[in-house]
Amino acid sequence: MFLPVLEISGIAKSYAGRQIVASASLVAARGEVVCLTGPSGAGKTTMLEIMAGVVSPDKGTVRHITPPALMFQDDALIPWLPAEANIAYIQPPRLSSSAVAGIAARWLGRFGLERHVLPAAMSGGMRRRLSLARTLASGRELLLLDEPFAFLDDAWQKIIAEELALRAAAGSGIIIATHAVAPLCRISALQERIRHIAVAGAPLVIEAT
Amino acid sequence: MSTLLPYLVSGLALAGLAAFANLMLGPELAPSPLATLSAFAELGRSGELFRELAITLGRGALGIFLANIAGFSLGMAAGLIPGALRLLSPLVAAFQACPPILWISLVMVWAGTGSVVPVAAVFAATFPFVFSTTAQGVLGLDRRILAMSRLYAVPKSRIFRLVVLPGVFPYWLAGFSTVLAAGWKAAAVAEFLGSHQGIGARIFWNYHKLNMEQLNAWALVLILLGVALECGVVVPLRRKAAQAGLKDVSSGA
Numbered sequence: 083m084f085l086p087v088l089e090i091s092g093i094a095k096s097y098a099g100r101q102i103v104a105s106a107s108l109v110a111a112r113g114e115v116v117c118l119t120g121p122s123g124a125g126k127t128t129m130l131e132i133m134a135g136v137v138s139p140d141k142g143t144v145r146h147i148t149p150p151a152l153m154f155q156d157d158a159l160i161p162w163l164p165a166e167a168n169i170a171y172i173q174p175p176r177l178s179s180s181a182v183a184g185i186a187a188r189w190l191g192r193f194g195l196e197r198h199v200l201p202a203a204m205s206g207g208m209r210r211r212l213s214l215a216r217t218l219a220s221g222r223e224l225l226l227l228d229e230p231f232a233f234l235d236d237a238w239q240k241i242i243a244e245e246l247a248l249r250a251a252a253g254s255g256i257i258i259a260t261h262a263v264a265p266l267c268r269i270s271a272l273q274e275r276i277r278h279i280a281v282a283g284a285p286l287v288i289e290a291t
Numbered sequence: 292m293s294t295l296l297p298y299l300v301s302g303l304a305l306a307g308l309a310a311f312a313n314l315m316l317g318p319e320l321a322p323s324p325l326a327t328l329s330a331f332a333e334l335g336r337s338g339e340l341f342r343e344l345a346i347t348l349g350r351g352a353l354g355i356f357l358a359n360i361a362g363f364s365l366g367m368a369a370g371l372i373p374g375a376l377r378l379l380s381p382l383v384a385a386f387q388a389c390p391p392i393l394w395i396s397l398v399m400v401w402a403g404t405g406s407v408v409p410v411a412a413v414f415a416a417t418f419p420f421v422f423s424t425t426a427q428g429v430l431g432l433d434r435r436i437l438a439m440s441r442l443y444a445v446p447k448s449r450i451f452r453l454v455v456l457p458g459v460f461p462y463w464l465a466g467f468s469t470v471l472a473a474g475w476k477a478a479a480v481a482e483f484l485g486s487h488q489g490i491g492a493r494i495f496w497n498y499h500k501l502n503m504e505q506l507n508a509w510a511l512v513l514i515l516l517g518v519a520l521e522c523g524v525v526v527p528l529r530r531k532a533a534q535a536g537l538k539d540v541s542s543g544a
Contacts, residue, residue: 134442158435171449172439
């Protein structure tokens, strides 16, 4: 059964007179992994940010059936907070401190990160893993991931693709902007869940409703 | 030894200048370095030095404290309200351009002489800088982190405590170091013109009586105080601000 998790329609966006997104319409479903691929500068990041609601489109509508989580292209980690606190930062205030500590410990352990390390002391790959850990630790069911495999070696790419497969199987909708779909294609459980949308270049056009 | 050498050389150069002035103008107008040191020692022995020093430092500290409370709060508000700093920047520039003498004159007219004048002069001389560096700090915050905070509906109090305050802190710290360096000088000038107590007032009275040994001794107090603040507080604060990831925003002030 097709259960939508995000609907966007007729999106257009320009920056400083340059059109980045010409027309984008998409309906993404639970359990689906939508891969947006295309060259750098094609507008994929802008599109994800519009989908997340952190950037307003000039035209069109965005409808979240469930609140989104966004893994930013540049990580958007808080530089003066250690790894654990970066994950704890986005947790809802209704959770107790021990519950928050448990969530952080689980995701840090899953992605091989130490709780007291500051982002500045991490490699690019570690920062990427922390950014993804924070996104997944939000517990949200609409995941918007901007280049989640960047700076990661094959082993970590596989672990993360497996984690995404688990989330998709549990009913999350996942939209990924990426140059590399190979790590996802290697996971057999994802084969039937992947929808590949190739974009040619700016301005971006998507018709996938 | 290598740390103390510049101070030793600078002290000897200063003593040399005083000795030269003594030679050229005579002891009535330019006392010898030894006479100045003797008057300085007498100020210490009598306790007058510490009494007047405490008054000047207390006034400077109070003015700086009040400027920080007002400048930090209003700077934070101006940074958080879109467009506010741009609208207020000419006013801030105008306040920064005003010499302390203007504020001193006005406060003397409004409030007479006494502690109000130096405290108000220090406040007026330092408030614009605290205000503008704090507002710049808010504007310098990473917009992506703020967008991420909104996306996850992070409570405003948590954003303020964990993102805004630590992000603004290096800017404020760099600004505070400049304010410290400028504040006590404004206090001394204000005391010279509008107070009966404090180092500035002592300089005024000795100038009035042409007591050059005492005048030089108080000038020496001012110099030592300035060097102690610069080396003991201002420079370490600027180093700390730089370590916190900020270039020295105060260097152009």
